[in-house]
Amino acid sequence: MEMKNTDILIVGTGASGLFAALHIPENLQVLMITKGQVKESDSFLAQGGICVLRDEEDYDSFMEDTLKAGHYENRRESVDIMIRSSRNVIRELIEYGVDFARKDGELDYTREGCHSKPRILFHEDITGEEITSKLLKAVQALPNVEILEQVTMLDMIEKENTCLGIIAKTEEGEHLGIQARYTIFATGGIGGLYRHSTNYPHLTGDALAVAMRHGVELEHIDYIQIHPTTLYSQKPGRRFLISESVRGEGAKLYNAKGERFANEVLPRDLLTAKIQEQMKKDGKPYVWLDMTVLGEKVILNHFPHIYERCLEEGYDVTKDWIPVVPAQHYFMGGIHVDSSSKTTMEHLYAVGETSCNGVHGANRLASNSLLESLVFAQRAAQDIGEKWQSEGEQEKDFAELLQKTEKCICKQEKNLADTYKQEVLGEIERERQAK
Numbered sequence: 001m002e003m004k005n006t007d008i009l010i011v012g013t014g015a016s017g018l019f020a021a022l023h024i025p026e027n028l029q030v031l032m033i034t035k036g037q038v039k040e041s042d043s044f045l046a047q048g049g050i051c052v053l054r055d056e057e058d059y060d061s062f063m064e065d066t067l068k069a070g071h072y073e074n075r076r077e078s079v080d081i082m083i084r085s086s087r088n089v090i091r092e093l094i095e096y097g098v099d100f101a102r103k104d105g106e107l108d109y110t111r112e113g114c115h116s117k118p119r120i121l122f123h124e125d126i127t128g129e130e131i132t133s134k135l136l137k138a139v140q141a142l143p144n145v146e147i148l149e150q151v152t153m154l155d156m157i158e159k160e161n162t163c164l165g166i167i168a169k170t171e172e173g174e175h176l177g178i179q180a181r182y183t184i185f186a187t188g189g190i191g192g193l194y195r196h197s198t199n200y201p202h203l204t205g206d207a208l209a210v211a212m213r214h215g216v217e218l219e220h221i222d223y224i225q226i227h228p229t230t231l232y233s234q235k236p237g238r239r240f241l242i243s244e245s246v247r248g249e250g251a252k253l254y255n256a257k258g259e260r261f262a263n264e265v266l267p268r269d270l271l272t273a274k275i276q277e278q279m280k281k282d283g284k285p286y287v288w289l290d291m292t293v294l295g296e297k298v299i300l301n302h303f304p305h306i307y308e309r310c311l312e313e314g315y316d317v318t319k320d321w322i323p324v325v326p327a328q329h330y331f332m333g334g335i336h337v338d339s340s341s342k343t344t345m346e347h348l349y350a351v352g353e354t355s356c357n358g359v360h361g362a363n364r365l366a367s368n369s370l371l372e373s374l375v376f377a378q379r380a381a382q383d384i385g386e387k388w389q390s391e392g393e394q395e396k397d398f399a400e401l402l403q404k405t406e407k408c409i410c411k412q413e414k415n416l417a418d419t420y421k422q423e424v425l426g427e428i429e430r431e432r433q434a435k
């Protein structure tokens with residue numbers, strides 16, 4: 001089996017993994033792996049935008065909007081960290097070349113459901129692509145970072161509750177042992193576990209299954225957000241999201257009789273329930289969304305990609321209503337972490353959607369996730385940078401432990417992906433039943 005040795009291993013190359021890499025001290029070697037190609041992450045799919053604290057006067061309102069959307073189950077300390085860090089993160093993104101929309105030279109802000117004020121920065125309706133591609137470019141320019149594509153983490157190598165690295169599988173089907181002083185899980189959400197999801201299908205919560213097997217604490221694993229409006233299609237595969245900001249800007253929902261049945265800017269969970277109830281009443285697998293009220297100019301300027309994608313499906317949103325249906329979208333729960341993104345295992349961190357730092361509580365406020373991912377990824381990197389000085393030698397038993405793990409994995413490998421899937425779904429169900 002091939003072996004690699006690195007200072008820091010980051011599993012996942014979405015926004016959270018990339019931002020962590022950018023904040024690791026440059027004298028440390030970083031190895032990043034991703035299950036797919038570098039551009040195949042949900043971070044590239046984000047449409048609506050990224051929140052920011054506009055000014056001090058917005059603090060209480062931003063906090064209250066986040067807590068209210070999260071049903072007051074949020075960790076207040078984490079929300080405070082996110083809000084307070086937001087302006088620096090945005091400044092940094094602009095320095096990396098992220099081109100947020102501007103009006104008369106000043107940053108322009110949009111609003112989405114449950115935000116009492118416009119505080120969301122955006123780039124057309126492809127904010128995620130704009131941010132993540134610029135972060136990727138910056139990481140690719142770093143001499144201390146190597147990225148391996150099509151390499152999948154299979155399991156963790158651990159001794160006495162200390163993470164020593166992982167075992168992975170390459171595109172060629174070979175095993176690869178990676179020893180690392182610190183490991184960061186940045187493996188994204190769990191949409192791949194569901195039939196209808198806006199996520200990439202390869203995002204199947206692998207890090208959760210691995211964490212569970214090694215006794216790493218999880219939190220709120222049953223808190224899963226369903227997005228109320230994705231484009232209805234009979235075709236299998238990822239569902240196309242019709243961003244919340246479309247409704248924030250004034251698009252209306254109608255039932256089969258062409259009557260309005262809900263307040264379009266309700267929190268996502270409440271609106272999803274209304275739509276599902278209406279679909280049942282109508283006996284249809286969708287309800288209608290009317291974007292025509294926004295006018296052609298707003299649609300073409302602010303939502304050009306939604307316009308084009310709907311055209312591909314045969315709908316001209318400047319003239320036609322489109323059928324929409326709720327789909328799995330976001331995972332609020334995850335691997336429990338503290339405010340430095342450290343898990344309950346030594347030398348193991350988790351960031352982004354796969355982690356739970358408590359920011360989102362029971363329900364995520366729109367456009368808080370990219371911000372949360374970046375803020376807490378940076379904190380993980382800083383914590384590692386600080387701890388690095390005081391830590392001792394690397395564990396010498398790694399090779400032996402790796403071989404043992406490989407033997408175990410070999411026995412299950414054929415069905416490993418399916419086993420992990422069942423383990424995660426089973427845990428979600430157990431947590432639900434326990435409430």
Ligand SMILES: Cc1cc2nc3c(=O)[nH]c(=O)nc-3n(C[C@H](O)[C@H](O)[C@H](O)COP(=O)(O)OP(=O)(O)OC[C@H]3O[C@@H](n4cnc5c(N)ncnc54)[C@H](O)[C@@H]3O)c2cc1C
Pocket residue numbers: 011012013014015016017033034035036040041042043044045046047048049050051127128151152153154186187188189198199200202203204205206207241329330351352353354366367368369370371373
């Ligand atoms: C359609 C859509 C629209 C969205 N719109 C917004 C928005 O407007 N604003 C907002 O704030 N948020 C939005 N979100 C949510 C946001 O995009 C995500 O929460 C965020 O990007 C997650 O980033 P991440 O780095 O945690 O994970 P991701 O970007 O999903 O990256 C996960 C990485 O982990 C890798 N990986 C997974 N498993 C393994 C494994 N076993 N081995 C190796 N690698 C692995 C993947 O290949 C990938 O590189 C949206 C999400 C979707 C799907």
